[in-house]
Amino acid sequence: MTLVSTLGQSLDQVERLKVMQLQLASLQTQIATGKKTQLFKGLGTDVIASERAREGISRLDNYINNIDIVDRRLKLMIGAMNEMKNQAESVLNAIEIQTQQGEYEIGAVSNLARNTASFLRDLVNTKDGDRYLFGGSETTTAPLSNTGTMQTYMVTQLTSWTNAAIDTDQLVSSYNDRMALTDTIIGYSAPLSSGTAKNVYVRVENMTEIDYTVYANSGGMRDIITGVNMMAQIDQVLDKVTLESGDPVGTVTAPGATKQEQNDNFYQFFNDMAAMLNRALDSMDSELYALSQSQAQISKIKESHKLDKNIFADIINQVEDADMNEVAVKLNSLQIQLEASYRVTASISSLSLVNFLG
Template structure:
């Protein structure tokens, strides 16, 4: 019986030492993690019910970080959009300056207007086909489509190029004021989508993006319950007016219009359209700027909220680095002592006693 009790006592002692070593090891691991991170290793055990507040704050911060990331991408898109629109307005304004100086038929400048109008169209189409993050920014919700056709580029939908349409509509150009009125009316029908001939419309041959009739615009959710519409499309009024005026001058050599009144009326119609297009682009750019300012303010607000919540989370989850280091040192000392005792006990044999 004495031997049995002795064996049980030895077993219990061994198990007790193992449990103590395990406890000290776990405590050291926890203290080491807290020293390294400065945060509680076992948040729910230490905080109890207050841990729910920490979880809630972390969820809000994570959601805000998602908004911050997406809003920064949106801000970049709007910045690129604004730059492209500014470039297009500059192209229009430069051409207007040239057109105004070529107000007299038959002079050297008037003979250059056709080539310069085509070059201006080429530059505007290039800007309108700008891509950001793999998406065409002026195509509406159909961002996988290149929104604008080149002047001589055939549309897959109609089999016509913008040049084909305008050459057919304008022909050799006006010979009288009556011709100017007739041609202008037909050109207007092309660009407002009411022309009777199939394919002879801006959205049919010039433009490939989302149709205006859908009423759908590119939108973005920038915060909880806050959605902004930021999509500017290459079929908006500013684009159609600008392209209409330039197309009128790109289709014919206006220097060949011999009647001065007819020349003046035709040039004036084209110039007014270009000027109106430039003004409408400026208005759209200003509206975009307001939306961009709102997005930037939202980014800043989310960042500030996250900073405040981060301080509160540190208050909840943080540990005293000095206290954690002291606890780690004490646990290490205790563990070393436990190992030393275990080593000494393991060496206490009858043979060692007889030596």
């Protein structure tokens, strides 16, 4: 039997089949992944838009991550500062109750202040992980330590006062004057005491940084630490406010030749302590308001970043995502063409002269 050579036709048909098989594989991948291509080069000229959008999302994710970290720190700082206020108000309420009653329970108030002082120190040293939050840029050093120098200083001043070596105005000045009662004496870290600690910022946008610094030796926090610790030392020196007949020899009271002078001197000091704590609470309110403003600002910027991310995601979807309806139509059409091509190839491969001539 004579055969008709169909090699050229067969090879041509095989090449067409290969092309269709590649197209089929591509369409099946698009159905499976929802993407037009698995390689950026497959996007053609749209690759630039895709890469820029992805870069934009990556940049925004970094900013959002920065914001989330600082938002957590702000919550810790605001919580700690509110608790400091609560503790200071507790001591202040005790002072005011004593003033209203006209009798001063030295031991009770001093004991309350002592317990509060210890808790306040822990709050001042609030951390986020290993990072201290009230030390400015010096995040690895505890802002406040219990060195004992503050207590020694305060006891010395109170003793000088009861011995009439200094008057009440000088006593008041001894804890209000930052040149007298220095940050170092209180126990603040060297960077805070020397003023070398820097502010802390969060980068929330390309050209925007937000300052969220609160120093442990800022006015409000420092005055609360000072006031509460001063109250804690009173019972270390004084036995009573005024001397009564029948009191043991050596009973220590506020200075004064008469009971009235002793009373006046004590309540001048006592009332200044209350005033100091009230000023500190007002100052803390201002600092808390500033932190709340920073928190609201970064939250607003975060929401803006989320909207921008959605825009970039839409660009990526438009460029990279396949139209499933369109792909399904093409896939169905290609399968029909491929089946027909297989039949044609089989027919060509089996041609003989008899079949060819008909």
